[in-house]
Amino acid sequence: MAYKILFLDIDGTILKPDHTFSDITKQAIASVKKQGVEVFLATGRPLHEISELAEELDVHSFIAYNGAFAIHQGKTIVNEPIPLKNIEQFIDIAEKNDHELIMYTRDKNYFTSLDRPFISQFIDIFDLKKNAVFTPDIMDKILGATVLNVSTEKVRLYEIESNLRLSPVHVNGAEHSYDILRKNVNKGYSVEQILSLLDISRDQAIAFGDGMNDKEMLGAVGEGFAMGNSHEDLFRYAKHRTATVADEGIAYGLKQLGLFQHA
Template identity: 55%
Template structure:
């Protein structure tokens, strides 16, 4: 019997390759740890209503979504932490003044400030989003997360004057002009800590894999943390281990070092 009880997997750049595939070695690794009784969570910045297909491929029913603002365990909603409406108003005002765009996520839809821009269409295509609508202010109390779109590097500071908020660059090829809005107190690490307490699982019995800077807190919240070989250059210092790329059996190879797959 293994001491490990739970495994948290980021999606983009960790579980899913740049062409939106899950490697066969990854599917096999997930199946093997599940057979050992380890609960597998997808831990993502994506909205949970857009990952049903990925979850079904891996027989996964537990999630952390919206960069830690919502957690689900075996189909049961554990918590939701919406953003402050006043913060949303300020961010959208800045975006309008500087010709930026945004997608705001509820637990049902993706709300874009502009659905016609070619860059928005590329974003939707890359992430295979289907439940897309135009943003309207009446939705604000239900917003769980935001991704700012079409920012230059020098624009990031415009959004980082808010206390307890920072932006995290999306680590997906062709979308590095996009940044997730991350709350210091509500992030993937917060989601993991809350779930470990809820499930009564010690930190040392948990494992996580990630590749982007929105995975920083997650990698620090678990006992065994792996940064993917294709990860953001700054993420490696937050992980205990470095594994191979997402396209080179990164999850499988990492779990193999722990003796969890054959």
Template identity: 55%
Template structure:
């Protein structure tokens, strides 16, 4: 029988319900696996400087943030992989030409092309972003992640001409005009590989839950992987299992399937 050692949880649509709460069954399941010795990581596209309250609520101290560009284990940095500043500059030029807004994330700030634009105010409110600054090129060397805002589906091709990246639609109601920029080599799957290497944990002893296309690589890498019932239609093919929706004890039911919770 496999002895599971580590659990990776996406936040939006996996841990957090659409009304921005965490189900009691989810909290109980996390608490039980922690008591049984599993290390729990939040693995998110969000910047790590904006998830302190959520982490405290769940007693979680280990993270993969910025879609796999930065990981910490109980307060200690494991790795940090900023984006190529030339790529950032190129994408800022495309965004400007096509009237897209951009959010860039450094390890301590959210940087906005226009934080007063209505779509950006909505974005800030939805994800409870506090540490916000206005963009200047001086940030280009510090960017760990990017989200493109006010996009149409056909606009994706403008950016995917770059062979080293792909875009992932944000799987949150009201935010589907937003796309995360995911690097082919630096993503949540890469983050998991680096964490497992650092902690000396075999891949088969890891578990991951996700719902969006930015979780694809994470679900492929983990020993046991669960796509949430509310997941993006294309995500299910990358997970070993499908669990129930985030509003229907999805994390609890997946962990119960593995015999890890009562």
């Protein structure tokens, strides 16, 4: 099979828990690029928080905000802000239940509060740089949202429409945090838009991920790899199970496909 495109989640897939990536991972990405494979970073993170990593890996195409925004070589392909009415509802639910929200725009991360310890911990875990307190004037610009300090039984409060689901943030130290996802706007949706635009079949597409926000993406490609450290519920959505991020899961998976020979 002549593979043409590769989608890579970041946290737990490229990046280890200490925010670093291995030389072998970088070599594997460079190797597939030399073979003419287009590489996308595909993340729940906001675009403004991944520029340094993208530069280090020499990757210039992105799916960000869990699929609400996508760029191919500088051209915007997907731009789907969360509906204003949903943002208003999320803020109201969070306020009534002692939760906190992070809302992501193209430029910053907006928090309902910056004063609580678990918020500082979340910022440290993801090394978030561009942070501010939420103001109503940015409500129509929000591309993604994460709710913090949520018990399992309260998750359903945010699933106020059939189109909405919460996905647990699959990173150590971020327990009780959930990404608010739309069933019709997710990483898989962006993958489908990109494949259509570039006239690439799903069988020519590869993806690696580790969290439940990756399930649609893994199902949208011909070769979906769940990292060995994945959320336990993700494996059934993936065609392959690879090694953990600490054990070079990307390189190991690409080697299985004959795309990398040095791992």
